[in-house]
Amino acid sequence: MPTPLIGISTYLESSVRWGVWDLPAAVLPAGYHQLVQRCGGLAVLLPPDDPGAAEETVARLDGLVVAGGPDVDPVRYGAERHPRTGPAHERRDAWELALIEAALDRGTPLLGVCRGMQLLNVALGGTLVQHLPDVVGHGGHCGPPGEFARHVVKPVPGTLLAAALPEAVTVPTYHHQALDRLADGLTASCHAEDGTVEAVELPGPGGFAVGVQWHPEAGTDMRVMDALIAAARAHGDATEAP
Numbered sequence: 001m002p003t004p005l006i007g008i009s010t011y012l013e014s015s016v017r018w019g020v021w022d023l024p025a026a027v028l029p030a031g032y033h034q035l036v037q038r039c040g041g042l043a044v045l046l047p048p049d050d051p052g053a054a055e056e057t058v059a060r061l062d063g064l065v066v067a068g069g070p071d072v073d074p075v076r077y078g079a080e081r082h083p084r085t086g087p088a089h090e091r092r093d094a095w096e097l098a099l100i101e102a103a104l105d106r107g108t109p110l111l112g113v114c115r116g117m118q119l120l121n122v123a124l125g126g127t128l129v130q131h132l133p134d135v136v137g138h139g140g141h142c143g144p145p146g147e148f149a150r151h152v153v154k155p156v157p158g159t160l161l162a163a164a165l166p167e168a169v170t171v172p173t174y175h176h177q178a179l180d181r182l183a184d185g186l187t188a189s190c191h192a193e194d195g196t197v198e199a200v201e202l203p204g205p206g207g208f209a210v211g212v213q214w215h216p217e218a219g220t221d222m223r224v225m226d227a228l229i230a231a232a233r234a235h236g237d238a239t240e241a242p
Contacts, residue, residue, distance in 0.1 A: 004062035004232035006041040008032050009096050009116070011069055012048045031217030032067055032113075039225040041232065046099070048091045054098035055105075063109040063208075063232030066096050066116030068215060071177060074130060077122045082130035084176065097123050109208035109231035111224065114175055117200060117211025124202075126183030132176055132196075141173055141196065148172040148218050153198040159189035160210055161199045164227040171198075171214035171221075178213065207235060 008028060016025035026047030033043035046057060058064060073088040074081050076097070096116070100123045103110040112120040118128055132141055143149035152170050155162035179197045182188060190199030190212070202209035208231035216224045 001233060001236040004041045004229055004236055005044060005060070006036045006063045006065060006229070006232060007044050007046045007057065007061045007099075008036065008065040009067050009092075009099060010045050010047045011067075012092060028067060029217065031215075032065065035217045035222065035225050036065070036229070039222050039229045041225075041229045046095075048095040051094045051098035054095065054102045058099060058102040058106055058108050061108060062236040063228050064099060064103045064111070065228070066100060066110070066112045066119060068114030068116060068174075070115065071130070072115065072118055072122055072128060074128070077127045079127060079130065084131040093119075104202070104209060107207040107235065109228055109235050110210070111208075111228045112211035113217070114213055114215060117213050118177060118179065120202075120209070120211045121179050121183050121186060121200060124183030124185060126186065127180040129178045129180045132178055141178070141192070142176050143174065148174050148215060151192055153190050153192055153214065155190045155199070156188065159187065159199075160201045160203075160208065160227070161189035161212070161224075164223045165190075165221075169221060171212075171216075172218040173214045174218075175213060207231060 010026045010028040012026050014024050015022055016027055036043040070089050071086040073093050096119050100120055140149040140151040150170050150172055152168050154168040155165050186200045187203055188197045189201045192198050198213045200211045
């Protein structure tokens, strides 16, 4: 099949500076598209759009990455806002939830990263812990502003995640929220040493739907993205078969 086309969701910021410019811009850390490219995929960025366009967008993709970013609006999972929860990003929440729904409906391979994993849980009816106590000391989940922390995660044997990462690994991480109630159908497939759920997946014949709480694009371990690209290649083969 042709090289798998992988869509990656992006931020939409009102003020971004580069050169002589300060303008609204769709932005994404370069690590995301570079990791897709290193693993053999073609990367295309998906800035927030009308949620009604999600189905047509996903139909043109072989795989989808829902990127990390700001906190999910707690209204999305029926919770009161915690004082430490960040401001709402309604357009991005709506767009990425629609992308996730379209990917699950079509069986398009999906990887949620950090916020993306949390959105996958919310999309399926789960909830979030809005603020981990003692962020820097709580298992090392979040470093100082703008710096990734690192901690060990341990995959659950027999899961899709464990097939890609069969052993405990040290990962780059930056989050102050986590999964609370796991959505029906989702399986926890990796944990931190303090018990925090670090990966989830949707078992069954629907394909590859995995979320990781850490940031593969900020590290050197390519195996999680390799697994997405392999699933995207298989998905593309299946959809092109006569």
